[in-house]
Amino acid sequence: MLDIKSLHKKYPSGPVALRGVDLTVHEGDLIALIGPSGAGKSTLIRCINRLVEPSSGQILMQGTDICQLNSGALRKARKKIGMIFQEYALVERLSVMENVLSGRLGYVSFYASLTRKFPRADITEALRLLDRVGLSDYIDTRADQLSGGQRQRVGICRALLQQPDFLLIDEPTASLDPKTSREIMRLITELVQERNIAAIINIHEVTLAEMYSKRVVGLKDGQIVYDQAAGGLTNEALTLIYGEEDWEANKTDSDDALHEEVI
Numbered sequence: 676m677l678d679i680k681s682l683h684k685k686y687p688s689g690p691v692a693l694r695g696v697d698l699t700v701h702e703g704d705l706i707a708l709i710g711p712s713g714a715g716k717s718t719l720i721r722c723i724n725r726l727v728e729p730s731s732g733q734i735l736m737q738g739t740d741i742c743q744l745n746s747g748a749l750r751k752a753r754k755k756i757g758m759i760f761q762e763y764a765l766v767e768r769l770s771v772m773e774n775v776l777s778g779r780l781g782y783v784s785f786y787a788s789l790t791r792k793f794p795r796a797d798i799t800e801a802l803r804l805l806d807r808v809g810l811s812d813y814i815d816t817r818a819d820q821l822s823g824g825q826r827q828r829v830g831i832c833r834a835l836l837q838q839p840d841f842l843l844i845d846e847p848t849a850s851l852d853p854k855t856s857r858e859i860m861r862l863i864t865e866l867v868q869e870r871n872i873a874a875i876i877n878i879h880e881v882t883l884a885e886m887y888s889k890r891v892v893g894l895k896d897g898q899i900v901y902d903q904a905a906g907g908l909t910n911e912a913l914t915l916i917y918g919e920e921d922w923e924a925n926k927t928d929s930d931d932a933l934h935e936e937v938i
């Protein structure tokens with residue numbers, strides 16, 4: 676469903692962030708994108724919906740090259756590409772329900788969006804999603820009164836209310852504790868499977884990548900150096916992606932300790 680071909684990105688005031696990325700994503704794929712800091716993970720994710728403008732290459736979403744779309748067509752294409760952010764990107768002074776419903780802004784009329792009058796079906800679906808993620812008791816709570824985990828659940832509901840075919844997820848657990856990180860990853864995994872949505876998750880924690888994705892893609896210096904089914908990350912693969920390190924040293928079962936080791 677997504678075919679990225681020879682994607683390059685050079686920031687005008689900065690480095691070459693992507694150097695010829697080729698990646699095919701199939702329907703229902705759940706890809707964890709890992710790699711060292713500065714490898715280009717966020718840039719790749721953001722090029723797919725053109726939050727970052729690619730320098731060259733193709734991004735074929737169901738056959739249509741996203742890179743060639745004019746602003747109107749891009750707006751339309753973006754409706755089908757949901758995004759979940761590290762810092763949640765909620766409107767702090769709005770309620771949980773209002774934040775979730777903002778996922779439908781691209782679908783309702785300009786007047787409806789101005790007056791925030793959403794169709795009954797959107798409200799019903801928002802309530803259903805909030806119930807699914809355990810936030811039924813918080814629909815009127817302001818976003819700024821939520822914990823990090825609750826905020827990310829709101830971000831997930833907002834993205835899903837958009838009814839996307841594809842989800843871009845940028846470091847969803849970066850600001851969360853290890854237990855909440857697992858809960859959020861489990862939730863994302865369940866929801867994308869229930870809805871047969873393809874997703875790319877930019878994630879730093881290798882353990883979480885292996886536990887919750889179907890496929891792991893390793894990016895290094897703007898190039899894909901690893902692409903395998905999850906569960907097969909050897910020490911050699913870790914070295915290929917991150918560079919030389921004694922991956923066995925001080926290994927424990929704790930996510931925390933492993934996190935410290937790998938990052």
Ligand SMILES: Nc1ncnc2c1ncn2[C@@H]1O[C@H](COP(=O)(O)OP(=O)(O)OP(=O)(O)O)[C@@H](O)[C@H]1O
Pocket residue numbers: 686687688689690691692710711712713714715716717718719
């Ligand atoms: N807006 C920007 N302007 C200039 N350079 C940028 C910009 N955004 C990212 N870069 C640079 O592009 C390269 C890739 O950055 P990117 O954020 O995509 O990497 P990353 O793998 O997501 O890193 P991290 O895991 O630390 O978030 C880095 O060298 C970074 O400094």
